[in-house]
Amino acid sequence: MIMPRAAEKLLLPANPWFIALTLIVALMIDMVPTGRIAAMPDVLAVVLVFWGVHQPRRVGVLWAFVFGLLIDVHDGALLGQHALAYSGLSFGAITLHRRLAWFSLGAQAVQVLPLFFAAHALALVVRMLVGGMWPGWSVLLAPVFEAALWPVASMLLLAPQRRAPDRDAHRPL
Template sequence: MIMRPGQPLLLPANPFFIWFSLIVAMMANMLPVGRVAWMPDFLALVLVFWSVHQPLRIGVGAAFIFGLAVDVHQASLLGQHALAYTTLSYFAITIHRRLLWFSVPSQAVQVLPLFVAAHAIEMAIRLLAGGSFPGWTVLLAPVVESALWPVVSILLLLPQRRAPDPDENRPL
């Protein structure tokens, strides 16, 4: 892959770190702090991040399994989050090559429609099953998730940063 000028060379991602970050994000979603409509979905955010940065390691199957786990935990309609996460992961993998050419703030703007679509799928399934409309504050969740994209990008890429100590034998 051709790298942009000034972009740092990253070490390979550790698979244990990838899965650990996904499990921590799922546990953050499961904290008993009260579920409000505008609260960001941390698991969706981390799933999109790893689907963009490591599409061969984290794919649609992992998103489906995590979605089923969230459905079981929240006692929601089985498959509601699984469908939303699967769709989210599919579209993140679809745009991952194009997305990585942009700066992190530009990436945040471009992943906003993905988060809007995921929340729209969840809400549509909830409403079709006879649930109640959670209110217009549900529109804030994708915006908050998109605003958290730069923070998540910095935190999850931190272990992959290579120490900048080039010399004449190791120019990279």
């Protein structure tokens, strides 16, 4: 059987505390005031998609909804706007999780780009339906930046799982 590139190296199980820490750090990064730049990538969305792809039983739609509500409360947005977008994003990530393992990191970024576009479009539609202002055309750059962050997030978030369970002189990793 031909193995995908991602499955060539077996990974250790993800530590639930590490998953929670990365989600909280991503939430804190998104809460940093940036002056309302429309093209700013949503780091929490990238981390939610990453864990939805790699650990779909631990980080699912419920966690995406909860983090979306937290972002809504922080931003003062319509309650449920980001929660709906993150839930749809998480559902799409869970749907793609078996397929993405067969692709390289660059191809994975191309595969998750429509998910990020759909999430931003959904949040924008909800925002416009309740009378919100148009953020400008630069909002189309945010999903591109999020897809560009995908390889970096994959390398950083999979690093703790790549180490050997018990190190010795014969296993340098």
